[in-house]
Amino acid sequence: MTKQLKLSALVAALLVSASAFAAKPGYAVDQSTDAVTRNSYGECWKTTYFDKAKDGLVECGDREAAKPAPVVEAPKTVLVAQKEKVTLSAKVLFDFNKTVLRPDAKNELDPLVAKLKAHAGQGHLNGVEIDGYTDFLGSDKLNNALSQKRADAVKAYFVDAGVPAEKVTAVGKGKAEAKMTDECKAKFPKYVKNKKQNAEIKACIESDRRVELTIDAVKETMIEKKAN
Known part of the structure; x- marks a missing residue:
């Protein structure tokens, strides 16, 4: 036992x-x-x-300890202020030397109306400034008035379409930023009053006749956090 x-x-x-x-x-x-x-x-x-x-x-000490899995934070949504500039040709919006919007101007303006109303509906539209510009032809007084009326016409279109009036401003800047003046004057050093040259000069400075929009809005942006 x-x-x-x-x-x-x-x-x-x-x-x-x-x-x-x-x-x-x-x-x-x-x-x-x-x-x-x-x-x-x-x-x-x-x-x-x-x-x-x-x-x-x-x-x-003969083996490394397992490293903990990285901690990844969920993406964060923040509101970022953005300013978008849009340039519209006055040739598309208005007849020469006129301030009434052409019927086909709606093709250019309606997409902008939709964008502005969407921003406003989300509470993201800070404002939109409409600046009217002219070429160098004519007096300052004439061009200031012309550019202001054109800016006002675009503003009225936006407001009538449902964009909040308090968010829209219109400013006539005349020929203050006529960028093609020097180039076109050099191209036509001797001004001759005839239909052909008038048409050529108008074509040369066409880009100065414009309406510029500055849309001030905020946009939702996703920020990815790096793993710790």
Whole structure:
């Protein structure tokens, strides 16, 4: 009976030892605590079967700890102020020297009306400024009045179409920014009053006859946060 008990105890001890080695292969393990045995320098005691590629433990410095997954914050929506400039040819909007909108001007203005109303409906429209410009022909007084009436005509179109009146301003700037003046004067140094040259000069400075819009609105923008 005594011999049988001793044999059972030995088997049990071997099973505990084997279990410890299985849990931490390649290292000598204290059977009573299941902790890796260390030498006098605090280093983990490895067995002759140690294989760092398979058996390394983080606690022994033989393997790097798993890095935590990066934390990615959800995208954030912010409102960003933006100013958009739109240039419309006066040739498309008005007949020469006139201030009444042409019937086909709606093809240029209606898409802008839709955009402005959409901004206003979302509460994102700060305002829109309509600036009228002329070429250099004629007096300052004439051009200032002409450019103001043209800007007013575009404003009236927007307001009648449902754009909030308090968001729209119209300014006549006359020939203050007639950019083609010098180039066209150089091209026609001698002004001759005839239909052909009049038409050529008008064509040369056509781009100066324009209406410019500055749309001041805010836009929703998604900001992606970087992973930490």
